[in-house]
Amino acid sequence: MDNPIACYVAALLDSERMAAQVAHHRVVEGVRARHSDPRKPWSPVLGAALSLSGIETLYAHQAEAVDHARAGRHVVVATPTASGKSLCYNLPVMDHCLADTEAKALYLFPLKALAQDQLKGFNELAGLLPVGPGAHRPTAAIYDGDTTPHFRRKIRDAPPNVVMSNPEMVHLSMLPHHAAWAGFLAGLSYVVVDEVHTYRGVMGSHMAMVFRRLLRLCAYYGAHPTFLFSSATIGNPVELCRMLTGLDVHPVLESGAARGRRHVVFINPEGSPAQAAIELLRAALAREMRTIVYCQSRKLTELVALWASERGGEYRDRISAYRAGFLPEERREIEARMASGELLAVISTSALELGIDIGGLDLCIMVGYPGSIMATWQRGGRVGRTARDSVVALVAQEDALDQYFMRHPEDFFARPPESAMLNPFNPVIMDRHLICAAAELTLRRGEGFLREEAVGRRVDELVTAGHLCEVVDTASGHPGEIVTYRKRPHGDLDLRGAGRSMHIEDVTGDDSCTREGRRPVIGTLDAHRAFREAHPGAVYLHRGRTYVIEDMDMGSLAVRARRARVGYYTRPRGSKDTEILEVLGTRTCLGTRVHFGRLKVTEQITGYEKRAVRGGKLLGITALDLPPLRFETEGLWFEIPHAVRVGCEAGYLHFMGGIHAFEHAAIGMLPLLVMTDRNDLGGISTPMHPQVNGPAVFIYDGMPGGAGLTRQAFEQAEELLLTTLRTIDECPCETGCPSCVHSPKCGSGNRPIDKSAARYVLESIRTGAAPATVTKEVTMTPSAPFAPGAPRRPAPERFGVIDIETRYSADEVGGWHRADRMGVSVACVWDSGEESMFDYGQDDLDGLVSRLRLFDLVIGFNHVKFDYAVLGGLHPFAFRSLPSLDLLVEINARLGYRLKLDNVARATLGGGKSADGLMALKWWKEGRLDLITEYCRDDVAATRDLYLHGREHGHIFFTNKAGQKVRLPVGW
Known part of the structure; x- marks a missing residue:
């Protein structure tokens, strides 16, 4: 097979270790590209620049979006990742700036890295335009927290055609200081909102007010910009944009971009999801497949990157973590190394979910369901660009949604993307934005900003409550303007939280004070979350460091934390x-x-x-x-x-x-x-x-x-x-x-x-009616046989029961993952055909294999994962190819946790194990093979009788933590 993707998937499905963990495999066929030209031709210079960049025609959805944008209509483009959404807004903006050199555009991105990526793309296209007398190249610059004060001032004083920024900078810099931005706001023709689906929930409620405040100031300066939204594929893009801005938008939902064939694999791991992901990654690295691994938390991202590097062999230096919290230059370096191919794998949080260009990728591994169909397809869309084949692997965790889709993969593929929801008039959030709006520009009754019923009514309520003040006109004596007592209320409003913000201060040692004598702030939380996450005694994580909260002062809105190394985490009750x-x-x-x-x-x-x-x-x-x-x-x-x-x-x-x-x-x-x-x-x-x-x-x-x-x-x-x-x-x-x-x-x-x-x-x-009552599962005695119609395996004609004892412990060989080095002191097998027990030493494993191949079913207790791993280190036979029933695996699948053989045997059979594995290891060092054999035979007999009881009655018993004897239905 010449196709490395097909080889990878075939090897996964044939893998002795991983194949049994594959819950579903599906091939999503690719689609051909659909092209179209815009209704209105480009100017000669822009057309030539597009031709030089290799773009002779547009995808159908790009042409549709461009046509509506150039006609002054608000547009939302909601198509999959890597479908070329950037051109949907860059082209109409650049075309307009070529026609009107004073025109301005504001690009908003939820992540700084996106702005860097888009600036590069914009400048590359602008760089293909001619220079010289009479020629104009549209200019762009980034205005965010990483921009130095010197360049911020330059951008404000002489704004480029395009300012690329983020919501926080609009809220904290542009709106409160709008007089300094008057020239930019007066010429604002387009507002581009990238990844608009991220503005939902609390952040969405904030952004609904930020956009309304922005539109209010634009109207004050005589501008009425066209909004261009881009989004991942969601269920309600038009409704979302309307909630955010109050504007009617034209939807562009059908992608014309080509897409390669995609293998989608669902994996329900037997052990740790992180370790399963590392196994998938190692196999990909061996084939030099470019891979992205998504983890659900910063901590897990760092751990997976560390473990993958430790086990990456010659590829260890071609693996890197990527998450929020890295310095900007660190993120830029990782993005560049990934795009160039120097890095083969990047382990990321959702920070790389959005459209940052890191080049063509072959494999996407998700450690845990991302929480939505939309996010899953968006992350999976990072691979297989330019019609290449690709693989998307979802490794399930024990979360309810993960396990639901492992059991119902067809529902995942049939289910439409979720809708993004927000409350645009959340009173708690809106109140504080209305005070900011009054501080920016005096509110006047009848103005457009107050015409939305919910906004106007809330302003009246704030005036009544005294949070806003209505100024009485001295000439007429009638109420007039509405103002606020506060000059700069913006700094107390966190766009990503609800309620008042609390600052978390590091009080570790005297040297932690700043020159001004203040404690350094290591984070912020809204007061609502602080009660649960930053109460006294809570463990707080920041940038890989552990802090213990000492005090929470609601008066000063300060939380004081001291750095400490603790071996525990906290959970509120x-x-x-x-x-x-x-x-x-x-x-x-x-x-x-x-x-x-x-x-x-x-x-x-x-x-x-x-x-x-x-x-x-x-x-x-x-x-x-x-x-x-x-x-x-x-x-x-x-x-x-x-x-x-x-x-x-x-x-x-x-x-x-x-x-x-x-x-x-x-x-x-x-x-x-x-x-x-x-x-x-x-x-x-x-x-x-x-x-x-x-x-x-x-x-x-x-x-x-x-x-x-x-x-x-x-x-x-x-x-x-x-x-x-x-x-x-x-x-x-x-x-x-x-x-x-x-x-x-x-x-x-x-x-x-x-x-x-x-x-x-x-x-x-x-x-609609109460069904017949059911009985409690906890019972003290055996009851009815296995329920009719329940799934049940046919009884094998001849079965064997196996158990082995090892020569060395996990500590002696370097860990449980090195079971192949533990050796065998004795292996005991019960043969139902001869109704006899047989013993085998490490020097007679050929005889053991011959015996096992006689059986229709090989039964054990943790024998598939452990016993077979030990034997596999000593004999070339593929033990996992045997038809097997592992009682521990069956019990774990029913309960969601593991039980010991001794627990189940005592509860079901009235007798337990005669010794334990540590004692067997001690006997091996003492040369007491007779005692080891007796102990191993007892375990085999207990496993056999447990299996026979479950097969006959349809259940076994175990003892729970409360000391109760619990009946456990089984289908043996």
């Missing part, structure tokens, strides 16, 4: 209550009713957990005495019918645990419908809400004022309920796990949780 302020909508949803409205949430942080960094073990709980956090937001709530509660309790199920599990699972599934993260949502489940007059499950936007997330979920409540039920019903765990009903941010530590009760509640709502 607390309680919540909700009050319904206003019902905005009610509808029937299957067998119940769902409502949407305004809520007041009261959250009391009562303490925090300390959990070990390694393993997450609970180290202790510390109480806190903090004031309650109260905020108003938007949310939806499901009524739980009284009959459902009665039926649930009649079946001895934990009703509160059931609706609590329902709440967690629904929040986990809501990002299927709305472009959000579960951390942006909150929930409360209550067995008796006084305003509902019964049980209810609330899901709300987790930021003051709301972000429009649950507003859309309300319209899709039926799909949310059915998907939640499907997720709970199909998760293979028995009692609940992070893939279905556990939440990583639950304030009560995921207690109480009852998965069976959640299933009952949701099924009752689905059918």
Whole structure:
């Protein structure tokens, strides 16, 4: 096979180690390019420049966007990554600047790196234009936090045709100091908003006001710019742009760009997702495939890059991490090395999700589902440019959405992109922007800015409350202008947070003070988040350093943190209550009713957990005495019918645990419908809400004022309920796990949780009536045989049961991943055909292989991953090719966690192991092979009897942490 992509995929599907972990493989065929010419020809000089750059014609979507932009219509281009969206705005802007040398354009990018990339592309095209008398080359410059004060002043005093910036600079520099930008604003013809889909949620609510303030000042200076938006493929690009600006836009949604054939592989790893990603990366490096690996956090990005380099061999210097927090020059160097091919792999957070050009890539590996269909395809779109074949690999974590798509890959490919939502008139956010607007330019009744009903009404309320002041006209005595007492309120408003901002100060040692005697600020948080993340005792991470919060001063809005090395992280605990302020909508949803409205949430942080960094073990709980956090937001709530509660309790199920599990699972599934993260949502489940007059499950936007997330979920409540039920019903765990009903941010530590009760509640709502009651899963004695119709393997005619004992421990050979070096002291096999036990030493592995090949099924307890790895280091036979049933793997798939053989054997058979592996290693050093053999035979017998019990009865038993004997259904 000459195609390295095809070779890579074939090797993956044939791999002894990885093939079993492939949950789905699909080939998405490529498409041919569709071209078109703009209706109005380019000027000769621009046409010549395009020809010199190799562009003889445009893609169809580029031509459509250019036609509308040149006609002065607002446009949104929502097409896949690498479809040439930059030309959709660069060409009309450059064409206009050639015709009017005084014309200006403002380009807004959410990341500084995007601005650098776009400046390079703009200047390359402009550099092909002629120079000399009468000729004009459009100019561009970047104005952001990395621009020196000297060049900032030059840009303000003599602005280029195009200023490339970001939202923060518009808010903090351009709008409050608009008089210094008067020449630029007066000539502003175009506003380009790149990656507009990133302006959603809280950031979107801020940007809705920033854009309105910008349009207000443009109108003041006589300009009415055309907006050109570019976006990834989302479900509602027109609605999003209208919410952000109040403008009507023309959508360009069908890409005319070519796309190569793409292999999409879903991998559900047996072990660590990060380690599986490294295996995929190593195989790609060996084929010199250019690869990008996406991780979900900065910490994991650094760790994967470190581990990949350690195991990268000759390619270790061609791998690099890339994330926010790197210095600008570091990021530029990595981008250049990747684009040139010097780097083969980059490990990134979402920082490289957007359209930064790092050259053609072959493979995209995502460690964890990115949270939305849109983001998955956008990240995957970074590979396979210019019609090249490519591979996109999604490595699942244990998160509910990850596991949902591993079980339902067809739903991933059939599901349309999510919609980006925001609340453009979030009162908490809007209030502060209105004060900024009044500081920029006196508000006057009747002006365009106040004609939107929500804005005008809120200004009146702020005047009534005294936050804005209405000046009375001295001549007429009538109210006139509306002003603010504050001169520069902009610095207290963080565009990426809700509420007041709190500064986190480093108080480590006396040498941490600045020359002015102030403590250095290492970060900011809005006050709402600070209660959960920066309370006294909380562990705070910044730039790879660990800090412990010492104090939170609400008066000065300061959080004081001291650098410390600790082996734990913290998680807040607390309680919540909700009050319904206003019902905005009610509808029937299957067998119940769902409502949407305004809520007041009261959250009391009562303490925090300390959990070990390694393993997450609970180290202790510390109480806190903090004031309650109260905020108003938007949310939806499901009524739980009284009959459902009665039926649930009649079946001895934990009703509160059931609706609590329902709440967690629904929040986990809501990002299927709305472009959000579960951390942006909150929930409360209550067995008796006084305003509902019964049980209810609330899901709300987790930021003051709301972000429009649950507003859309309300319209899709039926799909949310059915998907939640499907997720709970199909998760293979028995009692609940992070893939279905556990939440990583639950304030009560995921207690109480009852998965069976959640299933009952949701099924009752689905059918519209309470179904027959179900019994508790916990039982003390064997009960009914395996349920008819449940999936079950046919009984093998002849089976074998295997166990081995090793000569060396993991520590002695360099870790568990070097099981191939551990050696064999004895291997014992039960043969059902001869009803006898057989023993083999390391010098008789040929006999062992001959025996194993006789069986229709080889059974063991962790034998596929461990025993076969040990044997594979000693004998060339492909042990993983044997038909195998690993009881540990089966149990782990059902429960979501591992159990020891001793636990299951004692609970099911009444007897456990006679010794342990450490004792067997000690016996080997003492030469007591007889004792090792006896111990190994006992394990084989226990595994055999456990298998036979499960096959006969359809279940086995184990003992949970509460000491209860729990029945576990199996399909052996």
